[in-house]
Amino acid sequence: MGPVDYIPRIRDNYARLGYKAYNWVEHRDTAPWAPLCKPLSECRLGMVASGGIYVAGQVAFHHKDDTSIREIPADVDTKDLRATHFAYDLSDARTDPNVVFPIDTLRRLVREGFLGGLSSRFHTFMGGIYSSRRVTEDLAPRLTGRFREDGVDAVLLVPV
Amino acid sequence: MTSALDITRAVNPPRAAFLDFPLGHTTGKPREPELQREILIGALSSFETMTAPGSVKELPFRWSEDEGWKAKAFAEGDERAARHDTPQYQDEEDRRRAEQGGPPSCPVCRS
DSSP: OOOOOHHHHHHHHHHHHOOOOOOOOOOOOOOOOOOOOSSSSGGGGEEEEEEEEEBBBBBOOSSSSOOEEEEEEEEEOGGGEEEEOOOSOOOOHHOOOOTTTHHHHHHHHHHHHHSSOOSSEEOOOOOOSSSHIIIIIIIIHHHHHHHHHHSEEEEEEEEO | OOOHHHHHHOOOSSSSEEESOOOTTTOTTTTOOOHHHHHHHHHHHHHHHHHHHTTTEEEEOOOOOOHHHHHHHHOOOOOOOOSSOOOSSSSSHHHHHHTTOSSOOOTTTTO
């Protein structure tokens, strides 16, 4: 069985719920390209994830076009990670946040020498932002600014 | 990483690794660290092997033998929780801790 086609499925759901049609982002031009000029074992990796992960003690995300960002320290205790989201079944993410925020996996890959190191912090947001313009003009530039501050060589993007 | 191949192909990022798992499991199954490790090695190694923008690597892992979850994903649709504009805590203890912590240090991102 091939991959699930989510675009028609979500379009139908939105219509059924009475939402106006979502304008799916479609980029037809060739994607931008930055070659990675050194091996992963010498790279510092950043991560950004949209599954609604926050740390206990932080203000949680809300569910209506939330474009705020949470900063997750790379040495966070995994037990303190929380998940909130309106659009996916949270039970497995709350059992083991690594299914949408692979923090333990990345730390292990550094110990094993597969990765050179990790950014001192990672970044999370809510996703499900109805306006792609707000993502392009507001959220994305704030994220890339943070990556530059963090001095990362590459970033792992983990959407949900 | 992606578990939604059609959405990712439409967005057309420079590099992508597709894991054919149900949404909410972009980097693996819960409490299966060996599988989670294999998935990330498969995805991250693309940084060293991909040479063309728009490449998508299909990772060779299956959620289950029968793939019944896909039929279910189509049949059930998703109702989507109401979209509240107030913080939605995982539990009340989180709310108490966040509210006792005083105002957030960053007024922009509220972290």
